[in-house]
Amino acid sequence: MVVTATTTKGMYRLKVVFHEDYRKVYAADPAAAAGRLDGIVAALRDTFAFVTPRPASDEDLLLVHHPELVERVKRNTLLYKIAALAAGGAIEAAHLAARGEPAFALIRPPGHHAGPASCWGFCWFNNVAVAVEKLRQTGEIQKALIIDIDLHYGDGTAKIFAATPQVMYHHLGGTWELARVFANHADCDLVAVSAGFDAHVDDWGGMLTTQDYHTLGEKIGRFARNTCGGRVFAALEGGYNRDVLGKNVKAFLKGLDAELGS
């Protein structure tokens, strides 16, 4: 693990987990498009400390996926390499969070449409699910709340944890209402955020402003501080307008960090 920090970055507790290989074009879909992450990296690099992750092992991936899915992805060497590295990035962010260090996994491919044995919607491995399940298996957490702020419903995550009451999945799309979600899960000991930004007014969804992402970050950060000692991590899902992705991710993370104290 490599941590780079400067005095200005020291203003924020939140760390960004990123690997240069995430910039590689591993598929022909909008999530894998050339340059998609560049604006986000540029927006975050001078503000937050960056951490370099390792790839997830097959053992990690098999915590939530059937062997057939892992083998299927493996047939494409580049895709498997980047997808395993994305899951590893989420695991790193989750480990930081479990130690009380808020973190954002700036990763791709996204993961919330990947179920136990199937995947679609530009996803291959379910990064957030792998990371949460790994913390559960190692005993670092008992109960987790996954909040999905992507435009789309994370059917893969919902399916993976359908029979696991200790891990609750909530998609905010449409109502963007957090109060009821928080009221029902005040006993969780980690919050994971499937952080898609495709609901923005200038992205596919046309709903949320940049300020809305800041507010979402503040609300989630405050809840995590009050319920589980600030144990919270987020991982990138969707978001496709390169002109606004950087400022939206930064607004969300600043909101999250603001409530978690320096």
Ligand SMILES: [Zn+2]
């Ligand atoms: Zn989406």
